[in-house]
Amino acid sequence: MPATSEELARPVIIGRSSSHFTRVTRIFAAEMRVDYSLRVVRDLMSPTAEDYGGNPALKIPSxxxxxxxxxxxxxxxxELWRRSSPRPRxxxxxxxxxxxxxxxxxxxxxAMSTEVSLIMGKAAGTSDSSTHHTKxxxxxxxxxxxxxxxxxxILAALPPRDLSYLEVTLFCLVTHLEFRDVLPTAPYSALNEFRQQFATRASASETPFRFDT
Ligand SMILES: N[C@@H](CCC(=O)N[C@@H](CS)C(=O)NCC(=O)O)C(=O)O
Structure with a gap:
């Protein structure tokens, strides 16, 4: 799909509001104060690379x-970091x-990728009892x-920073497991403590998971 003039003016994240890998990039955009628009990929079963911004892996985000x-x-x-000014650490x-x-x-x-495989398998109607699914x-x-x-x-050993890719991905993983009902996360007390603390960032509260309509 060719880009519109509005899309050319600011970068376009091609993804979904329900996707954890997409949320990672939206949290980064907010933290880097980079304005963007979101182009929703409606059909994640599409076999056409153009629907994913041209990504031959047929994955979001781009x-x-x-x-x-x-x-x-x-x-x-x-790329969002390169576009930010001043650039956070x-x-x-x-x-x-x-x-x-x-x-x-x-x-x-x-874990994020395994979750994707489990969700995509369920959407495709693959059996839950297969040896591979169990593994x-x-x-x-x-x-x-x-x-x-x-x-x-882990959190104590991270170097001084404004943000880390590790924390953003961990936050998106933990919150997505709950959102997609893949695994109950209540028993993970240390991870929940981290989640609650990270959730106080505006970048997290501005990007809640939801199913695009
Ligand atoms: N390595 C990629 C993985 C992206 C990925 O797995 N995205 C999921 C959505 S969260 C996806 O495109 N799923 C569709 C599929 O697996 O067919 C990244 O870091 O962005």
Missing amino acids: LQTPQGVWFGSLNVCR VVWPEDLDQPLLANAQELVLQ MRQALVNMMSWLEENARP
Whole structure:
């Protein structure tokens, strides 16, 4: 779909208000004070790359800019940061130079992806009793337990910052598990403490999950 003149004036996030990877980019946009518009991808089963901003992986989010389209949440967040002025101090995945922090980022992103597979499988009517489905659920529970056990040391070990990709993705993961009813999150007390604290940011309260109509 060609961009409209309004879309060219400010970057366009191509995604959905119910998507956790999209919310990561919307929180970044708010934190970076970068104005954008949201183009909703209505059909996540579409096999047409153009519906995803041209992303051949058929995934959201993408960011459309006059320079071109950026695929995936990390690329989008980096571009939003480059567009910000002044640029906040952001801790990126490559800054996590100890196993605890680097593994935390890996597991948060993997848990988000596993959640996507579970939700997409359900939407496609795949059986819940398959061995692969059971393994994915077990992996998700394992990852959440690891994150719960390590949450406090992880947050304490993060370098000084205004924002970190790790915290934004962790917040979107924990809140999305509850929103999509994938896993009850009440038992995770350390993660809930973090969620409550992060939720006080305007960027979080301005971007609640909801199903686009
Ligand atoms: N690596 C990508 C993953 C994006 C992703 O999995 N997005 C989900 C929505 S939250 C999606 O496009 N799901 C559709 C599908 O898997 O077919 C990123 O970081 O943005």
